[in-house]
Amino acid sequence: MNQLHTASNLVWQSPQTTPEHRRDLLKQYPVTLWMTGLSGAGKSTLAFALEKRLISQGHACFVLDGDNVRHGLNRDLDFSPHARTENIRRVAEVAKLMNSAGLIVISSFISPYREDRGAARDIIGNEAFLEIHISTALQDCERRDPKGLYQKARAGLISDFTGISAPYEPPLTPALSIDTSSSTVDSCIERMLKLVEPFLIRDNESRCGGS
Template identity: 60%
Template sequence: MQPTREPLDAVRVPARATQINVFRHPSHVLLEHRERLLNQRPATVWLTGLSGAGKSTLAYEMERRLLGKGSLAFVLDGDNLRHHLNRDLGFTAQDRHENIRRTAEVASLMNDAGLIVFSALISPHRADRAMARAIIGDERFVEVHVSADLQVCEERDPKGLYGRARAGLITHFTGISAPYEAPEDPALRIDTSQLDLHQSADQLMSYLCERGLVQ
């Protein structure tokens, strides 16, 4: 059964776009057929949290585990997307909004193909994550807060970004010069300052199994 989504005009098409002479072409393959073939239910696990919290590390570990179990998964990593699809975007609030919108649209298409998607983006604004949920569909959207606090993330600083932000070399940096709005009621909250990678992945895998998304 297809998840309920908001009308296309309300969510998925920018105001400047036009639908004149544009028509839908439905697939002859139903989602149920893809689910039976892959033995899984498509979903997007939206990993949100500060830079350095461990979102990408967790996402790729989950991808590895699911493929090892025979499930088909794919990671949409924020940094990787900014090298390609979103290379024209900066880090202003408007550009972050568009970054989330494009990523959610790609995740939705991958879900339509039957895949389980792990989206690893800071996605600091609640409104933007709500937009992503509306695009992907509530039944498919799993919001996970990777919740290591700022001090822990700054101590890790795996990319050297916090140091550059503190020195004023990076503007609009979440947690330093731009806000982060933590999820108020995520499906799951994983504190990577208390759990190592394997424990974090175990917790997320247990949740996905309980939801019946993977076997």
């Protein structure tokens, strides 16, 4: 192994810009909204709709979407349990970097395992991690089947498919639970906006809890 790449030769470089500088510039506190749920539950639809609404209100945010990330950063990973764990670890590290830049991050991943989501929370930090369970039932997700994946999974053409041939462990105490089979997109967005509201700084306001 090249010794230049070992941890003992790495030194953390401290920035000259503080989180407070970014907070004052962007008028917001960084947070990651971690959306988890089955394929077809509505995660991506809600994530991008929320991003659009926040940006229209002048807030800097970005969606990390499961399919999009696997086109680039995580294109080398399959859907085995080990690879899923690595997928979430990498995404959490990216979300942490984006939070360090002062951004609001909207993460849209099946992220089926509680342990992996707990590890993501540890990486990002408990105060900046809000878990949102898109709790749409399996039968509703399968009935929608927007990508035809459930049909392929039932036919045995896709292995390790969450909800069919691989497990999904729902959150035990999410910050918010949303069932898109019984709620409109607009009503879901309003509920998520209320959740993120404490992280947004209005003129002449400061968030409770200090800096």
